[in-house]
Amino acid sequence: MRNERLTRRESLLKCSALGSLRLVPGLGLTQAISALEAQERDRARKPTPWNEIGPFYKRLAPNQAQLRAPNDPGLPLKVSGRVFDTRGDTLAGAKIEIWQANHVGLYDLDGYRYRAGLLAGTAGEYSFDTVMPGHYPARVCQHVHYLVTAPGHKPLITQLYFATDPVFGGDPDRNYSRDPLVLSRELVRPVTLSGDPQAVQANVSFEVVLERQ
């Protein structure tokens, strides 16, 4: 018995042959399949690059999007994004575990400050309010750790970096590898400042794409 995976084209041809894909009069099969394939290609996304987990992951972090307490020092930071699979479908309910250092680069090992286990919303969206992490002494760059999981998908461990990090000297394209653990430029995200001069906030968008298992 043949047990090979069909290509997308073969799969669509089979659907047509078995009647589960029907065409309106005037639309040719080859033309329709090509159009479908093109549309799917356009939606497809590259998986988010992997980055190492580091030594301070802690399980059972609370589902809390507000990590920054009212009087916490440091630059307020809002990180938001969506979780997709490589086909471009959003992954509602994906679990996004994040952990980071505080504004002076210290991790909380005894509690859960600046740690969260979030669940993506119905459109795959997530966000959290925190502070810009400081520079941990044994690392070069400011960063936020991610562990993202969703049923049927490979777990993703990665880190978010900030284009404004002084380490990059204003040119992350050229300088991202100054931190030997930053293996991909893609993980260095632009920062948008908002608010007023008395209350500036940094905003970063970080979309996450998981591979299917």
Place this chain on the structure above:
Amino acid sequence: MRLSAVGLMLVGSLAAQPSEVATLATPARATSFVVAKTGKLAGAVCGDEKLRLWTLPEGRMLRTIDLSGRSIDSVVISEDGGRIAAGDHGGGYTVWDTSTGAQQMHLQMPFYPSALAFSPEGKRLAIAPVGEPVQIYDPASGRKLLELPRTTGGSAAIVFSRDGARIATADADTVVRIYDARNGEMLARNADFLLEPLTAAFTSDGKQLLAGGGDKVIAFLNSATGGAIRRSGKAVDPVAYLEISPDGSLLAVALMHADNMLQPAPLLLLETASGRKVADWTPASLAVGGGWTVDGHLLVATATDEAVHLWRVR
């Protein structure tokens, strides 16, 4: 057999201060150091991209191996000192014969190492590429013998039991796992840690596995079931490295300053059976490696720009 390059120090309230037993000249600062369990051979990766080997106790330079510009993340030496292995940041893994300096094995993998370990007889090399499953190789032929099951985030530490029959991993998903080293079957696991375990050590009789990490405690696990037998009190900092003395009576515990891994942190000596602290030290500078030798000495290395300073702590 090595003490983590991150975090071992000799300070403080030592009953008898450690003595410097060798000064090994290096033209550039050593970043990591290993000593064979025989106590007769030591090696250091130096900042000039050279791997240097010395005979002990005389401290005579045996040879220098050019690392060809590779940045070494992890280095281990076999217990008999016959082989030394290193993994670099470009994902290259190399084994050399220390008696000739000849390269015995070279592998290229996608990722740099988070841990390496030789089996006690030195005929197997376990490699944990960061984030990837542990793989076990025959260092003489480069043949892959076994791959352990994939776990989320990979393994921070690998250790063989004294008889070489089992292998334990301290894994990034916070689980400690024990496998049959012949076929990779998982025999036991412990999921009590909240933070990542960073180190593990079998007792001499293999009945217990000790593990520690970000939780700042040492868990004494039944190695047959994975269940916790007892846990130490909480230390001030994460447990970065554990190694049991050859006679099994003492446990060397290297802590790691969580707020700055580059700062020296205490080394504790505990009675394995009771957990009673025998001594603690903090060296003046970050320790770069070391370990127990068969004659019951605990050697620890610190480094300056000019030399490796080797201290006998016990």
